[in-house]
Amino acid sequence: MKKTLISQVVAGALFAVGTSASAQLSNDAVNIGVLTDLSGIYSAIEGPGAVVAAEMAVSDFGGSVLGKPINITSADTQSKADLSSSKAREMFERDNVDMIVGNVSTASALAAMEVADQMKRVALVTGAASLPITNERCNPYTVHWVYDTYAxxxxxxxxxxxxxxxxxxxxxxxxxxxxxxxxxxxxxxxxxxxxxxxxxxxxxxxxxxxxxxxxxxxxxxxxxxxxxxxxxxxxxxxxxxxxxxxxxxxxxxxxxxxxxxxxxxxxxxxxxxxxxxGWYWDYNESNRKFAERFMKNFKGVAPTSVQAGVYSATLNYLKAIQAVGTDDSDKVMAYLKSTPIDDGLFKGVIRKDGKFEHDMxxxxxxxxxxxxxxxxxxxxxxxxxxxxxxxxxxxxxxxxxxxx
Known part of the structure; x- marks a missing residue:
């Protein structure tokens, strides 16, 4: 398992609004887990590029939230349900991860979602497609971010x-x-x-x-x-x-x-x-600017829609923590489902079933x-x-x- 410390600098002045006495962060930090296929059949779709996208989102947010550091942890599921489940649990229990993002296959996404639901942690699914993620198998802590089989x-x-x-x-x-x-x-x-x-x-x-x-x-x-x-x-x-x-x-x-x-x-x-x-790099100027920055960090390869989704999901998760003054999953999810999203890449709303509804x-x-x-x-x-x-x-x- 790979861990990247995005920032260890407490930027209290930068986020003065969020550093009030009411601000609460578990473990005195925000820990994000990129759970994806880093070496298997779907690694080119999300994979290592997802880690790059998450790191870009943290950097663009400012490197810290509520005056505390943001840490990125990544793990390889190889698109296998058993690995996804065990890695998700390891992230939550050992690494104190607050949110997992990624999961490029349905089997791995459903497995990780179940663990997230049990532990009341947020799971933002960007790569998997199956409609049951926000239909028959929905839970209060999951958002399906980029696309699904219905679309x-x-x-x-x-x-x-x-x-x-x-x-x-x-x-x-x-x-x-x-x-x-x-x-x-x-x-x-x-x-x-x-x-x-x-x-x-x-x-x-x-x-x-x-x-x-x-x-x-x-x-x-x-x-x-x-x-x-x-x-x-x-x-x-x-x-x-x-x-x-x-x-x-x-x-x-x-x-x-x-x-x-x-x-x-x-x-x-x-x-x-x-x-x-759910997103294409050359659709508009905002997408192209993001893609240009991504390509500089990722060997000149333009981001896929789900890699852009990892960036968007991570950024909006951090915005939600900043807004509610805590990383409490219930409060963060309530904010995400009540506030329209328009981050320059995706624009839409997250419905009560956890589906992020946006143009395709x-x-x-x-x-x-x-x-x-x-x-x-x-x-x-x-x-x-x-x-x-x-x-x-x-x-x-x-x-x-x-x-x-």
């Missing part, structure tokens, strides 16, 4: 159906995220008059997709929907090209993609593809000729309004909404 289905899925391609077959990662993404996209397809011809499940970290893609190809579906992520998506697309599916009458549609995935595959392979994100963006991958550099990979084809990208509260199964 992906109503972004990428809806855009593809709108082109007239209405028969689908899914190649799905066999765990909660894949199942949920397939389910949510299937609902969008059927609501638009389309048909799901079938699906096939594959284990996470699969290396040979030939048999799964062959089943999809033989279905005759117009769309082969990839309900997977990271290395599995990259492998699926590469092997689809080798099998001659790319460029055929069938369209391969990755339902979750990140800029890191596009860079790994190359524009020649991915040009024209649509994918949905449908991107279209550029051709090699259109790209100016390795980070210039896409254009924003459409802004998806927050209300359209978020499950209506009236349909929520979250106990914090239903009261049951």
């Amino acid at each position: 992906l289905a109503h972004g990428t899925g809806a855009a593809v159906v709108a082109t007239g391609k209405k028969t689908w077959f899914f190649v799905t990662a066999d765990y909660a995220f894949g199942h949920t993404l397939e389910r949510d996209t299937s609902e969008v397809v059927k609501a638009a008059g389309g048909e799901v011809l079938g699906s096939v499940k594959h284990p996470i970290k699969t290396t040979d997709f030939a048999s799964y893609l062959a089943q999809a190809q033989s279905s005759g579906a117009q769309v082969i929907g990839l309900a997977n992520a990271g290395g599995d998506t990259i492998g699926s697309i590469k092997q689809a090209a080798e099998l001659g599916i790319m460029g055929s009458d069938q369209t391969v549609v990755p339902l979750l993609m990140f800029s890191a995935d596009i860079q790994a595959l190359g524009l020649q392979e991915t040009q024209g593809m649509n994918f949905t994100v 963006y449908l991107l279209q991958v550029k051709s090699p000729k259109q790209s100016k550099n390795r980070n210039d990979i896409a254009t924003v084809a459409r802004v998806i309004p927050a209300a359209d990208a978020t499950l209506p509260l009236s349909q929520s199964k979250c106990k914090l909404v239903t009261g049951s």
Whole structure:
């Protein structure tokens, strides 16, 4: 486990408002844990870049809060639920962490959320996608920050159906995220008059997709929907090209993609593809300025949406502590859910179910000729309004909404 001390200087004058007698910080500091996949299948999506983003947020906040130091601790989950659970508990019990941020896979996020709920500590989920995080499995201490499977289905899925391609077959990662993404996209397809011809499940970290893609190809579906992520998506697309599916009458549609995935595959392979994100570095000037600073700290690579989410989540958590004068989780969560967020990267509100409701963006991958550099990979084809990208509260199964 790696620990970085961002500041040991007590900046009492800088935060005079927060250093009143009523200010209370457990352990006389604020300790933040970046719990993410640092070395596994999703490390390029969030990984080490998440630690950089959290450190940037602490630095931009001023290095201390309520006159006390802010410490960053990081741990590698390798996107495994058991590791995520044990590392989260270790962070809370040994390192006195007040908040964990990250969790790039659904399995690891749900495991860490459960520990956070038991210990009444804040968990800000930036990388995982499954809707149950703020639906069936919601808890009072979790915020789902960047995106979810509902947004992906109503972004990428809806855009593809709108082109007239209405028969689908899914190649799905066999765990909660894949199942949920397939389910949510299937609902969008059927609501638009389309048909799901079938699906096939594959284990996470699969290396040979030939048999799964062959089943999809033989279905005759117009769309082969990839309900997977990271290395599995990259492998699926590469092997689809080798099998001659790319460029055929069938369209391969990755339902979750990140800029890191596009860079790994190359524009020649991915040009024209649509994918949905919660943030894109080249959308506006504010995003570009943040990305430029991030790239200086991260080998010239532009931040993914979830790395930007780690920055935003960390910054707003610190703002909440400053505002309420304590790191008490209940008071911090009450503030986060009652105060609109507009930090230059994300703008929206955190609902009672813990979903951060904000606009999403449908991107279209550029051709090699259109790209100016390795980070210039896409254009924003459409802004998806927050209300359209978020499950209506009236349909929520979250106990914090239903009261049951």
